[in-house]
Amino acid sequence: MTAKILDGKAPAARIFDGIRKAVEVSPVRPGLAVIQVGVDPASSVYVNMKERRCVECGILSRVYRLPQETTQAELLDLIRQLNGDSAIHGILVQSPLPGQIDEHAVIDVISPDKDADCFHPYNVGRLVSGNPSVLPCTPAGAMQMLKYHGISAAGRRALVVGRSNIVGKPLGLLLLAANATVGWAHSQTRDLGALCREADLLFVAVGKPGFVTADMVREGAVVVDVGINRIAQADGYTLVGDVDYQAVAEKASWITPVPGGVGAMTIAMLLENCLRLAGIRLP
Ligand code: NDP
8 A cells, every 4th residue: 555645735725824814804913922942943943934924824923032041030021921912812932941941830821811832731621621722733733634634533543652741642632532542652652563553543753763664554544743853964954754654655544744744734723723812713
């Protein structure tokens, strides 16, 4: 079997188009504040992409690029100011943060009403209880991709490899809400290959290039590679996922490319959250 491409670019383009049209007719101009602390090169790329997409969609974008040595108190002060700023509807603090800053303290201080990433415990609680107000961006992007390509998770066995708060954990919750039979695997899982081979839908968010090999994949499975790994090259870097793409594509029914897969959807979901927080109806 040669897998079909589970592309993220086309569904993302459709979502951006819908967002632009909704903003055009809205009396409220949504505003997104993005805070980056330090100069991690990958973070800078993501922050610039978010800024560009906001501008294209008519969303007010404010980017705060703070020095590496910013203290936790300084960062929390800025977030509190933005919590009270009526032009800003969504706040996002780009990870990773420098070691002197406690990520949980940062997440806790963002107003749940401006939590563009769905990281605040209040919004995570709403997600767990099946009544979300915003959605976790990368997991929601993966689910939207499946929907766009007509792939249903209902009744099927889904395995999520990875259990981070950003990707793995909330992705499993969205799959459960979509009526999949869900499992999580992580670094302590025994016999991972056998578990992966049971999955009809295999989601991989580990952060290790080529981690999932063809022998770990069931014939005809849908393989969603969330991983984005930067591999240094003489003239810069290249991006690869967590799945051995060429070999797995021979076995799977669908497979996401990297880049051009889930990554393409994440910013689209972020902007959707920003509209939700601004009270603008999505198409
Ligand atoms: P984390 O490092 O936070 O989590 C990695 C997960 O993989 C952990 O749960 C870890 O298990 C698990 N893991 C590590 N080694 C193994 C192993 N040998 N066997 C099984 N599980 C293992 O990463 P993130 O979740 O933040 O990101 C994962 C990947 O997704 C990265 O490549 C990242 O760049 C990418 N990403 C992509 C996004 C997108 O827009 N497409 C957005 C965010 C991330 P344990 O918990 O036991 O340590």
